[in-house]
Amino acid sequence: MLENGNLKTNIIKINIHCLETDKLKYAAEVLRNGGLVAFPTETVYGLGANALDETAVAGIFRAKGRPSDNPLIVHVSDSKDLDKLTSSKPEVTELLIKNFWPGPLTLVIPRSPTIPDIVTAGLDSVAVRMPSHPIARLLIKKAGIPVAAPSANSSGKPSPTCASHVIDDLDGKVDVIIDGGSVEVGLESTVLDITAPIPVILRPGGVTHEQLETVLGRVDICPSLKDSEAGVHIPKSPGMKYRHYAPKARIVLFEGNAEKVSNEISKIYRQNAHNGIKSVVLATDETINYYDGMDAVTMGSRKKPDIIASRLFNILREFDAQDIQVILAESIEDHGIGFAVMNRLVKASGYNVVKI
Ligand code: TXA
Numbered sequence: 001m002l003e004n005g006n007l008k009t010n011i012i013k014i015n016i017h018c019l020e021t022d023k024l025k026y027a028a029e030v031l032r033n034g035g036l037v038a039f040p041t042e043t044v045y046g047l048g049a050n051a052l053d054e055t056a057v058a059g060i061f062r063a064k065g066r067p068s069d070n071p072l073i074v075h076v077s078d079s080k081d082l083d084k085l086t087s088s089k090p091e092v093t094e095l096l097i098k099n100f101w102p103g104p105l106t107l108v109i110p111r112s113p114t115i116p117d118i119v120t121a122g123l124d125s126v127a128v129r130m131p132s133h134p135i136a137r138l139l140i141k142k143a144g145i146p147v148a149a150p151s152a153n154s155s156g157k158p159s160p161t162c163a164s165h166v167i168d169d170l171d172g173k174v175d176v177i178i179d180g181g182s183v184e185v186g187l188e189s190t191v192l193d194i195t196a197p198i199p200v201i202l203r204p205g206g207v208t209h210e211q212l213e214t215v216l217g218r219v220d221i222c223p224s225l226k227d228s229e230a231g232v233h234i235p236k237s238p239g240m241k242y243r244h245y246a247p248k249a250r251i252v253l254f255e256g257n258a259e260k261v262s263n264e265i266s267k268i269y270r271q272n273a274h275n276g277i278k279s280v281v282l283a284t285d286e287t288i289n290y291y292d293g294m295d296a297v298t299m300g301s302r303k304k305p306d307i308i309a310s311r312l313f314n315i316l317r318e319f320d321a322q323d324i325q326v327i328l329a330e331s332i333e334d335h336g337i338g339f340a341v342m343n344r345l346v347k348a349s350g351y352n353v354v355k356i
Pocket residue numbers: 041043044045046047070071072073104106108120123125126127129131149150151152187188189190191202203236237238239240
């Protein structure tokens with residue numbers, strides 16, 4: 001039935017402030033029985049299946065249209081569950097758990113043979129995370145199994161930050177969608193490889209490089225994340241090689257002095273308008289006034305990159321609903337959570353970055 005995309009999807013609304021255990025019990029049972037359940041986490045919505053059930057996990061790849069060489073994150077509700085999933089625990093594991101779990105940090109650890117190859121794409125490591133969202137935590141706990149869950153979007157689209165995004169992409173393709181409202185972080189978790197002596201960030205996310213270094217000392221950043229050109233380095237995290245987070249419109253990202261960027265964007269916007277090309281400017285609170293008379297949207301204040309992070313994917317999805325052809329996007333400073341915001345924007349642009 002999944003192949004046809006005509007499954008009857010059960011959409012369940014759950015209030016984060018008063019968790020209805022009956023509804024969660026039902027969703028947990030669907031997971032235990034090999035079904036697919038989309039659920040909110042604090043980062044983005046996830047599409048879950050029993051991580052120990054190969055057939056169930058195959059359903060995730062089908063529903064999302066996800067390439068099979070892109071491994072999944074296994075979600076747990078208790079850090080003790082890590083022992084069953086891993087073959088050895090690097091020394092820093094406990095320290096990281098103590099400081100960042102539950103929360104938006106995914107650890108890449110040597111895997112146990114009990115995890116099906118389909119989850120890890122045959123790698124000898126497994127990515128594990130304990131989400132802090134109460135619905136996610138209770139669902140996984142009630143299911144009593146580790147839950148493999150990528151972001152609950154069609155492959156290549158921006159990750160979902162509310163249930164309607166999930167419904168747009170996956171209605172008719174999954175068994176249950178839990179509507180638990182809007183998420184908090186709005187970007188995915190940080191993926192940290194701790195299999196080598198110096199931990200390496202493979203994907204920037206909800207926990208920042210600076211926060212990790214405060215706890216661990218030196219933490220490296222995967223070289224491919226520092227280049228705004230694709231293909232310079234071989235990605236260590238398989239997911240990094242695919243075009244991601246992309247709305248239908250083409251994105252051009254502009255980097256450099258804010259005033260020069262605004263001038264260049266305005267110039268291109270007017271040229272596009274002259275040629276009948278419908279553009280929108282993705283600006284910030286500090287710069288939005290430059291674009292008088294143009295279609296411009298602010299991501300938020302440059303002083304509050306966490307707010308920009310929480311709104312970015314929703315804004316990109318809203319552009320999909322309009323017939324916009326080109327998004328002319330400003331850059332923000334790439335520290336703190338701004339590093340993750342810029343990573344998503346660079347990828348969404350397909351590495352189409354203009355340096356001014
Ligand atoms: O915030 C999140 O992490 C969300 C929520 C649902 O938890 N999940 C998520 O999953 O973003 P997904 O599948 O969209 O991204 C998982 C990332 C991919 O870039 C994948 O390549 C990487 O984690 N990954 C998974 N297992 C890995 C491994 N063993 N080694 C290296 N990278 C791995």
